[in-house]
Amino acid sequence: MSFPDRPGALGKVARVLGTLGADILQVTVLERETGRAVDDFVVSWPGSPDTAAVRDRLSAVPGIRVEGVWPTREVPGAAPDYDLLRHVATDPSRAFATLVDAVPDLVGAEWAVALSSDGDGLVHRSWQAPPSLDEGGGIAGVKLADLASLRPATLASGSHQLMSLPVPAARIHLVLARTTGPSFHRAEVDRAGRVVELVSLIAGL
Known part of the structure; x- marks a missing residue:
């Protein structure tokens, strides 16, 4: 997910995910340059999430660009x-x-x-x-x-x-x-x- 690299932007993403019922398990910063940040979020939902709805809700927030939504086998906190x-x-x-x-x-x-x-x-x-x-x-x-x-x-x-x-x-x-x-x-x-x-x-x- 890409968004403006400024205070409060990450909080907006977290709030939207929270209203969708997502539990944020891990955030990894992939890139910070040209005034934008690219972060990888690992989240969990009860049941199966509607990925289209997730993308639409997040993309509706000014400045946020969803790069992709996909399932993962990664266990947060593992090595x-x-x-x-x-x-x-x-x-x-x-x-x-x-x-x-x-x-x-x-x-x-x-x-x-x-x-x-x-x-x-x-x-x-x-x-x-x-x-x-x-x-x-x-x-x-x-x-x-x-x-x-x-x-x-x-x-x-x-x-x-x-x-x-x-x-x-x-x-x-x-x-x-x-x-x-x-x-x-x-x-x-x-x-x-x-x-x-x-x-x-x-x-x-």
Whole structure:
């Protein structure tokens, strides 16, 4: 959610969410520049929220822009980064498979795959990844070879938002995807990139 970076703006967002019955569990600042703030809110509702109504009510407040509303598996207050690194350290031989399985939850992605940097195709997929990838299919019309050639970047293709990160130590490219919500933010790319670096170091040791 984007809104003016000035006193009282966050309170307006909280009040609107409160009138909708939302319980704010966590707020993460993604960006503060050019007079605006971009924050990620994790909230809970009793029952299933009407995401269209949430977007409409918030967008009606002057200055507030809703970037996206989507479900998440993230547990506020948890430390999934540390949990991932602990599992990697316990079994370094599966370091990059563990990374692919666990990294989607760190950045609100739905699934992830590891692609060979040598052009050999799919190396590993998280269980949520589309089965068609096992048959060499592309992702939302983007060929796997094209994704593997990207440097740290985000890409919108059809209904998919993609993040691509090189993992030189394993000669793979990590690709994450989500079909709901906005494009991956720079802060999310940076977070995933730091985790990739640490996993590479642990695997090397």
